[in-house]
Amino acid sequence: MTDSKIEPKGRAIGGKARAQSLSPERRSEIAARAAAARAAYKDLPMAEFGSPDRPLRILDTEIPCYVLADGTRVLTQEGFLRAIGRSPRPAAGTGGLAGFDKLPVFLAPNNLKELISQDLIASTNPVHFRLPTGGRAVGYKAELLPQVCNVYLVARDKKLLLPSQERLAKKADLLIRGLAETGIVALVDEATGYQQVRSRDALQAFLDRFLRKELAAWVKTFPDEFFLELFRLKKWQWKGTSRRPGVVGKYINDLIYDRLGPGVLDELQRKNPILESGRRRAKHFQWLTEDIGHPALAQHMYATIGFMRAYSNWDDFKVSFYRAFPKKGENLALALST
Numbered sequence: 001m002t003d004s005k006i007e008p009k010g011r012a013i014g015g016k017a018r019a020q021s022l023s024p025e026r027r028s029e030i031a032a033r034a035a036a037a038r039a040a041y042k043d044l045p046m047a048e049f050g051s052p053d054r055p056l057r058i059l060d061t062e063i064p065c066y067v068l069a070d071g072t073r074v075l076t077q078e079g080f081l082r083a084i085g086r087s088p089r090p091a092a093g094t095g096g097l098a099g100f101d102k103l104p105v106f107l108a109p110n111n112l113k114e115l116i117s118q119d120l121i122a123s124t125n126p127v128h129f130r131l132p133t134g135g136r137a138v139g140y141k142a143e144l145l146p147q148v149c150n151v152y153l154v155a156r157d158k159k160l161l162l163p164s165q166e167r168l169a170k171k172a173d174l175l176i177r178g179l180a181e182t183g184i185v186a187l188v189d190e191a192t193g194y195q196q197v198r199s200r201d202a203l204q205a206f207l208d209r210f211l212r213k214e215l216a217a218w219v220k221t222f223p224d225e226f227f228l229e230l231f232r233l234k235k236w237q238w239k240g241t242s243r244r245p246g247v248v249g250k251y252i253n254d255l256i257y258d259r260l261g262p263g264v265l266d267e268l269q270r271k272n273p274i275l276e277s278g279r280r281r282a283k284h285f286q287w288l289t290e291d292i293g294h295p296a297l298a299q300h301m302y303a304t305i306g307f308m309r310a311y312s313n314w315d316d317f318k319v320s321f322y323r324a325f326p327k328k329g330e331n332l333a334l335a336l337s338t
Contacts, residue, residue, distance in 0.1 A: 050192035073142035085171040229308035
């Protein structure tokens, strides 16, 4: 029969001795802190999707990632730091923060200050959450990764970087290229399995990501060359971009917007309707997002211009263009839902 009173061994001996040396008040204080820590842990948001063995892979970098119960996508702090070329462990006692504004160490250097907006500062708050397997973790919102990369790339362009930061800019350049095709949110969704849940709304998610909710500042997106080639193919007399037949708008919708993605033109017309004056509130392209919409428009625009140059009349161009650039509709919609 075993003795019910098991004597402590090893470190437990020291723990017992320390507990016996504490005053009742001190023991109550420690117990209260432990209870508060347990309560705080229960209040942390739970990661409902993701696991350590399914990291986000960008080039040669693996970043553990999760989707929280409220849909927030997070990258673990350790993986985030490794991805941008920093030490995966923040200095002891700093929590990864430094400087007057308590910015993360990767944004704290003085030579980067002029590039750090208030919006970016607000988005650097660490996210504490519970892991599906138990325990807690700290990370950053996934959208912060490309924002940080852009800071280093702009700093490089403005020749603000210190020699020790050149390698971080090179890493940022590689990361931006790796993220360019599908976007950080889509990558996290795939890595965590979250796309299985949001697939029902995939098309709307595509549109919401593609179109900005608030009007963007005006930019000259349609180059003069597009209109020059259109006038040449239609055998119209060129009188400058300010004087164009009304049918040009229909050609723009057909050749450009209706071929960017499923439902894009319909959504643009809904967000940017014709007013009582007979004009729209803004140009359609002013509603496109800078990260996805504008690059997609520019890519298709210059492909269209190149196609125009190859033909001498409108009818031949139109037949070949329709074959080369079919409207993205049913097939893409099906691909998004799988």
